[in-house]
Amino acid sequence: MKRQRRAVYPGTFDPITNGHLDIIRRASAVFDRVTVAVISNPAKKALLSLPERMALIRRATQGLRGVEVASFSGLLVEFLRTVHGDVIIRGLRAISDFEYEFQMALMNRRLNRHAETVFMMPDERYTYLSSSLVKEVVRFGGQVRGLVPPPVERVLKAKFPKF
Ligand code: COA
Secondary structure, eight states: OOOOOEEEEEEOOTTOOHHHHHHHHHHHHHSSEEEEEEESSOSSOOSSOHHHHHHHHHHHHTTOTTEEEEEEOSOHHHHHHHTTOOEEEEEOOSHHHHHHHHHHHHHHHHHOTTOEEEEEOOOGGGTTOOHHHHHHHHHTTOOOBTTBOHHHHHHHHHHSTTO
């Protein structure tokens, strides 16, 4: 039987946006299984708890073939090993993402020589999107419809009840 190819798409997802979702869809069209790996102890302080971030990703990816959601802490390459992942997926939104991503890809490969990183470009509608921007817009009463899945919009509005 042909071995299944598993991709791991890591991030903070605080919260998941339609840009992340676009990458997950593209990855699921190329790989047999895609594990969305949510970091449990992000370097930046998260607004949403780990269970909240995971539940929103689960809802958003319902119905996508071969996609599952997991959490990890510590080194990404260790998680990749644990789930027998073949590649790390990263999204490249703009040239400005490249330098950091290049560093991470090479460090990950140094830590685990089997850890290959595959870069995917999201739809150009989402190239300016980030989780922080979305949170800021909602905090000050702006509209994020079309940029995040509807349940994410509802959760964010509940976190910033002033508007
Ligand atoms: N659409 C919209 N936004 C996107 C996006 C896309 N396709 N791709 C990235 N982003 C945004 C994210 O929302 C995030 O926005 P924010 O900074 O406002 O929160 C930003 O771009 C970068 O996020 P992301 O790509 O998810 O990276 P991250 O910083 O959240 O996660 C880890 C980085 C978790 C993958 C990395 O720190 C890691 O691997 N940590 C584990 C420890 C480790 O192994 N370290 C050694 C690595 S060499």
